[in-house]
Amino acid sequence: DAKTTQPNSMESNEEEPVHLPCNHSTISGTDYIHWYRQLPSQGPEYVIHGLTSNVNNRMASLAIAEDRKSSTLILHRATLRDAAVYYCILCKETSGSRLTFGEGTQLTVNP
C-alpha cells in the first residue's frame, strides 16, 4: 500500500490560513487522497477528498500537485475548534474501502 508522510505537528494563529502538507510519492493512479481529522476525545471525521483536481468544500480546500506526489489541505481561516489531528490517507474508491491511518499532524491553533 502506498504510504503518506506528514509533519508530526504544526502551529497556527486563529483566523490565519493553515496549509497542512502531505507527501505520497508512491501513489498509484487509482488512489484517492482523503483527509480526516480527529478532534480531542472524538472519533475521526471526514474532511475532504480528491483524485487529481483541486477540491473545495465548506470545511477546507485540497490542493493536489500536478504529479500527485503531494497534496495540501488548506484551512482558510483557522479557528480554535480546528485544533485536531489531521490525517492524510490514500484509498481506492471502492465500496467499503479500507482506510489506513498514519500518525497524522497535530494542529495547534493559538488564540
Added chain:
Amino acid sequence: DVKVTQSSRYLVKRTGEKVFLECVQDMDHENMFWYRQDPGLGLRLIYFSYDVKMKEKGDIPEGYSVSREKKERFSLILESASTNQTSMYLCASTSDRVPYEQYFGPGTRLTVT
C-alpha cells in the same frame, strides 16, 4: 443527523473475561468497521463487514472476533481479554453510495486489568 453510537465510552474488564463492544449506526450503511487506536501506532483495522453475516479480517484480527446479525449492528468480541488489548476502540460505517466517507463513533476506552 447521521449517527454511529457505541455501547460504552469507558469500560474496565479483568484479564480472561469475555468482552462485547457494540456499535449501532442509524444510516442504513452497508459497511461497518472496527479499529483500535494506540499512541504511536495510529488507527489499525481489526475487522470489517460488507453485509449482514459477512466479515473480513483487517490488519490485526488476532484475539478478536465479530458478529453482524443485523445491518445496523456490528459487535466486536474479545474472547479472553488480555492487558495488551487495553486501547481505544472505534467503530465506523460507510454506504456503498458514498464509500469514501466513513462515519465514526465516539470510541470506547477499554482497560483490561
